[in-house]
Amino acid sequence: MAKIKTLTNGTKKDVILKNASALFRKKGFKATSLRELAETMDIEAPSLYNHIGSKSELLEEICFSVAKDFTEYMNTIMASKDDAVEKISKLIRFHIQKMYTDFDNVFVSNHEWKQLQKKQLTEFLSQRKAYESAFTEIINEGIKKRLFKTLHPQITVLTILSAVRGLEFLHDHKNEYSIESLEENMVQHLLTGIIK
Amino acid sequence: MAKIKTLTNGTKKDVILKNASALFRKKGFKATSLRELAETMDIEAPSLYNHIGSKSELLEEICFSVAKDFTEYMNTIMASKDDAVEKISKLIRFHIQKMYTDFDNVFVSNHEWKQLQKKQLTEFLSQRKAYESAFTEIINEGIKKRLFKTLHPQITVLTILSAVRGLEFLHDHKNEYSIESLEENMVQHLLTGIIK
DNA sequence: TTCAAATACTAATAAGTGTTAGTTTTGCAA
DNA sequence: TTGCAAAACTAACACTTATTAGTATTTGAA
Numbered sequence: 001m002a003k004i005k006t007l008t009n010g011t012k013k014d015v016i017l018k019n020a021s022a023l024f025r026k027k028g029f030k031a032t033s034l035r036e037l038a039e040t041m042d043i044e045a046p047s048l049y050n051h052i053g054s055k056s057e058l059l060e061e062i063c064f065s066v067a068k069d070f071t072e073y074m075n076t077i078m079a080s081k082d083d084a085v086e087k088i089s090k091l092i093r094f095h096i097q098k099m100y101t102d103f104d105n106v107f108v109s110n111h112e113w114k115q116l117q118k119k120q121l122t123e124f125l126s127q128r129k130a131y132e133s134a135f136t137e138i139i140n141e142g143i144k145k146r147l148f149k150t151l152h153p154q155i156t157v158l159t160i161l162s163a164v165r166g167l168e169f170l171h172d173h174k175n176e177y178s179i180e181s182l183e184e185n186m187v188q189h190l191l192t193g194i195i196k
Numbered sequence: 197m198a199k200i201k202t203l204t205n206g207t208k209k210d211v212i213l214k215n216a217s218a219l220f221r222k223k224g225f226k227a228t229s230l231r232e233l234a235e236t237m238d239i240e241a242p243s244l245y246n247h248i249g250s251k252s253e254l255l256e257e258i259c260f261s262v263a264k265d266f267t268e269y270m271n272t273i274m275a276s277k278d279d280a281v282e283k284i285s286k287l288i289r290f291h292i293q294k295m296y297t298d299f300d301n302v303f304v305s306n307h308e309w310k311q312l313q314k315k316q317l318t319e320f321l322s323q324r325k326a327y328e329s330a331f332t333e334i335i336n337e338g339i340k341k342r343l344f345k346t347l348h349p350q351i352t353v354l355t356i357l358s359a360v361r362g363l364e365f366l367h368d369h370k371n372e373y374s375i376e377s378l379e380e381n382m383v384q385h386l387l388t389g390i391i392k
Numbered sequence: 393t394t395c396a397a398a399t400a401c402t403a404a405t406a407a408g409t410g411t412t413a414g415t416t417t418t419g420c421a422a
Numbered sequence: 423t424t425g426c427a428a429a430a431c432t433a434a435c436a437c438t439t440a441t442t443a444g445t446a447t448t449t450g451a452a
Contacts, residue, residue, distance in 0.1 A: 002400085012399090028310060030226035034440065043400070046441075050399050055440065085391065111307070114224060139390075148390050152373065155381045156390055158366065159359045166358020170351075177348065185351045193389030194335075194344050194352055195281065198430085208429085230410065239430070242411075246429050251410065 002042035004051075013051045015041065020058045021104040029059055029112040059112060060120050066109035067127045069098065074134050084142030085191065088160070091135065092190060093183045095164035100179050107168050132157055160190050198238035200247075209247045211237065216254045217300040225255055225308040255308060256316050262305035263323045265294065270330050280338030281387070284356070287331065288386060289379045291360035296375050303364050328353055356386050 004012045019040045023032045034055055038045040052058060073094050077087050098106050113124050135157045142148035148156075164186065170177070200208045215236045219228045230251055234241040248254060269290050273283050294302050309320050331353045338344035344352075360382065366373070 004399090028224075028226060030224060031311065033438075035438090044402080045439095046402085046443095047400050049441075115227065142390075146392060149384070149392055151381050151385060151390060152377070155366075155373065155378065156385060158362050159382060159385050162362020162365075163355045163359045166354050166361070169354055169358075177351065181348070182351065185347050186355060188345070189347060189352060189355050189386075189389070191389050191391050193385070193387050194338075194347060195387050196342060196345055200429085229408075231408090240432080242413095242432085243430050245411070 004041050004043060011051075016048060016051055017058060017061060018104075021062055021108055024059070024062070024108045024112055025104045029108070029115045056115075056117055056120075059108070059115060060117075062105050063109045063113050063116060063120070063124055064127075066098075066102070066105050067124060067131075069102070070094075070131055071127060074131055077138075078134060084138050084145065084147050087138045088142070089187050089191065091138075092160060092164060092187050095161070096167060096179065096183050096186060099164065099167045100174075103168075103171055107171075110165055110168070132161070135161070163190055200237050200239060207247075212244065212247055213254060213257060214300075217258055217304055220255070220258070220304045220308060221300045225304070225311045252311075252313055252316075255304070255311060256313075258301050259305045259309050259312060259316070259320055260323075262294075262298070262301050263320060263327075265298070266290075266327055267323060270327055273334075274330060280334050280341065280343050283334050284338070285383050285387065287334075288356060288360060288383050291357070292363060292375065292379050292382060295360065295363045296370075299364075299367055303367075306361055306364070328357070331357070359386055 004015050016037070020032070020037055023037055023040065034045040034048055038048055074091070077090060080087070082090065113121070116124055132154075136153045139148065139153040139156050143150055143153065167182070167186075170182075200211055212233070216228070216233055219233055219236065229241075230244055231241040234244055270287070273286060276283070278286065309317070312320055328350075332349045335344065335349040335352050339346055339349065363378070366378075
């Protein structure tokens with residue numbers, strides 16, 4: 001009868017969430033059982049229910065915590081007086097940083113949101129839509145002020161967001177690149193291209 | 197006792213594979229049951245075994261058929277005398293076209309390869325690695341010939357591949373963009389950036 | 393040291409999984 | 423029309439799943 005070990009400044013649920021996030025990332029939400037999750041803490045599966053409401057609650061909390069972080073950052077960007085170029089640069093850098101510092105959660109949110117229950121799924125998609133719309137607005141602003149080429153704004157947003165998301169593949173080679181050089185590389189590529 | 201309906205030039209297994217691909221794409225591999233798959237053809241789950249060996253065999257065939265297509269195209273590109281810019285352009289366009297014409301399979305291959313059995317997983321990753329290495333080589337060639345800026349080649353490849361992969365999000369809005377304008381947009385963005 | 397709350401346990405449930413065995417039906421070629 | 427292979431069926435299997443109920447143990451405060 002082992003007890004869940006908590007660090008200072010963290011509830012037991014936080015520990016469960018962290019381990020769940022890691023497992024969901026490695027194996028997928030559906031492919032991860034509560035028994036397996038419990039095992040990472042040396043307890044039995046039913047004991048989890050002293051701390052959580054359900055398995056899907058774990059996924060919800062992961063997905064919405066990530067969504068919240070991005071939404072909040074977007075709000076600060078929109079409130080700023082930076083020009084469009086600066087705004088997009090900062091957003092790209094933020095995505096890269098989140099990928100670095102909160103990898104499991106971002107990965108799970110990106111990959112497993114489809115497994116959310118209907119109600120949460122709707123809410124999640126609505127938040128994502130709002131985020132993308134704000135992103136698109138910034139691109140539009142840049143086009144209007146003749147800072148950007150006149151490409152399709154939505155495709156541009158898709159391209160940028162997908163590109164930064166792709167950093168998930170770099171996780172196993174994290175140490176080969178500093179986060180600063182990563183940011184520089186991707187911002188330059190996505191803003192000014194690769195051709196000389 | 198309904199029988200699986202085949203079109204001319206297609207075996208019953210092809211029908212199963214097509215329906216499996218659609219379901220795996222919509223719900224995920226693990227979240228799709230064979231009973232559910234059978235239902236799309238108005239048959240019972242055990243009847244599937246007259247045509248397939250196992251559930252995971254379906255995933256294998258989907259993943260490796262996609263891998264094969266990309267590998268083959270990469271081989272024709274490597275054999276060509278195009279310069280690096282032209283090669284990369286063509287590769288980007290091919291990815292976009294595959295996304296358009298073979299969406300379910302490409303999506304499943306991109307998202308569900310982790311669920312492959314160990315042996316197939318190793319083989320799949322090995323093929324992907326080879327593909328990415330070839331891609332990286334072309335970038336390197338472009339840098340050496342001073343066609344490209346000196347960015348990190350692997351990050352560049354990651355950025356490009358992730359960006360085109362992101363077209364999966366456009367599936368529900370396919371009709372809003374022609375494939376030609378999509379190709380133009382993305383090639384221009386990924387090669388020359390968005391800043392004027 | 394006592395007592396209550398927190399948190400672990402075991403046992404069990406109902407539902408769902410991929411898959412096998414054995415049997416019946418179907419549909420085409422002779 | 424018959425016969426045989428293809429392909430469907432039903433019934434059942436052995437497992438795994440998330441989750442609940444009920445109970446024991448641990449822990450920290452009084």
